[in-house]
Amino acid sequence: xxxxxxxxxxxxxxxxxxxxxxxxxxxxxxxxxxxxxxxxxxxxxxxxxxxxxxxxxxxxxxxxxxxxxxxxxxxxxxxxxxxxxxxxxxxxxxxxxxxxxxxxxxxxxxxxxxxxxxxxxxxxxxxxxxxxxxxxxxxxxxxxxxxxxxxxxxxxxxxxxxxxxxxxxxxxxxxxxxxxxxxxxxxxxxxxxxxxxxxxxxxxxxxxxxxxxxxxxxxxxxxxxxxxxxxxxxxxxxxxxxxxxxxxxxxxxxx
Ligand code: SAH
Numbered sequence: 001x002x003x004x005x006x007x008x009x010x011x012x013x014x015x016x017x018x019x020x021x022x023x024x025x026x027x028x029x030x031x032x033x034x035x036x037x038x039x040x041x042x043x044x045x046x047x048x049x050x051x052x053x054x055x056x057x058x059x060x061x062x063x064x065x066x067x068x069x070x071x072x073x074x075x076x077x078x079x080x081x082x083x084x085x086x087x088x089x090x091x092x093x094x095x096x097x098x099x100x101x102x103x104x105x106x107x108x109x110x111x112x113x114x115x116x117x118x119x120x121x122x123x124x125x126x127x128x129x130x131x132x133x134x135x136x137x138x139x140x141x142x143x144x145x146x147x148x149x150x151x152x153x154x155x156x157x158x159x160x161x162x163x164x165x166x167x168x169x170x171x172x173x174x175x176x177x178x179x180x181x182x183x184x185x186x187x188x189x190x191x192x193x194x195x196x197x198x199x200x201x202x203x204x205x206x207x208x209x210x211x212x213x214x215x216x217x218x219x220x221x222x223x224x225x226x227x228x229x230x231x232x233x234x235x236x237x238x239x240x241x242x243x244x245x246x247x248x249x250x251x252x253x254x255x
Contacts, residue, residue: 013214013224015078020210024054024079025120026203026247027147031194032061032119035145035249038190039115042066046114049073051103051134052121056083056096062117063087063096072098073106103130106137113137115145120247122146126170127177131184131252138254144186147194150174150248160241174248186252194247204235 006014018024042048046068050059053072063070070092072083083098090096101107103118104125116138122130127148134144149164151173164171172180178188211228218224 010223010227011076013218013221013227015076017210017214017227019055019076019078019082021206022055023057023202023206025147026194026199027058027119028194028198028202029061031147031192031198031249032058033065034192035147035190035251036062036065038251039143039145041141042068042114044068047071047112048115048117049106049108049113049137051106051116051118051130052124053079053083053098054121055079056086056098058117058119059083059096059098060086060090060092063092064090068095068114070096072096073101073103074098075100075102104133106134108137110136111139113142114139115143118144118146120147122148123168123170127172128170128180128184131181131186135185135254140254142254143189144252144254145249147247147249148177149245150177151245152193153244156244157241160237160244163237164245171245177248177250181250181252184252185254187255188250189253190249190251192249194249196242196246198247199238199242204238207231207235 044067048066048068048070050062050070050072053059053074056072059070059072074080077100080098080100087093087096116134131144149168149171151171154173174191178191181188211231214224214228
């Protein structure tokens, strides 16, 4: 979800589209919990933030499995409203709160956070840039967990190389991303690839129905039609080239 050069109406449509989905990026309960299993030392006094939290699919999973305070940050007010409704619905609202804000202008005190989480969202400010900026907000011994699109192989077909070079030029191989994490001042603790069904069953398939509704509702809106077309193209490319790229969790510790 890149929002460069988009009008307010286009952003509203993007919000409406993704807001009607439980997740706004590929992932699953299992992968969130797997990533959480690498984090040590959390307790009821811990302060955790989820940056680019969307409507909070993964945040609620996290919050249910850890003690302490969890703050979700997202730039879209509509997502934060849905996030806070979700927290309420799960009986978590006393320690789980969503706030509108930007992940590159955090309102937290330096060295105040135990864990910074971000699934499928750090690309908005760039992986290395985000990791570097976020580090000063972590306590010594605190962790960062970010999932990021990555190449699985050193070489890949031209079609998919060109697609990602244009969509997100910072896409890189797993060893290069790990090196960037280390250069940003973390000890890389763990890395794992999320399974294919996180993309298909949990991310692309639920969009199919939303796409039909959208095309009907906005049949006279050229931009909406192009948007749906680009979503379909991305899914088609994923199915064709999923051996070459995917989302990878990177877990690092500030020493
Ligand atoms: N973590 C969620 C959402 C991923 S989609 C999930 O995995 O389901 C990426 C999210 O980043 C969107 O909700 C988008 O609104 C948010 N986002 C984009 N730029 C942002 C920024 N600068 N600051 C905070 N959130 C941002």
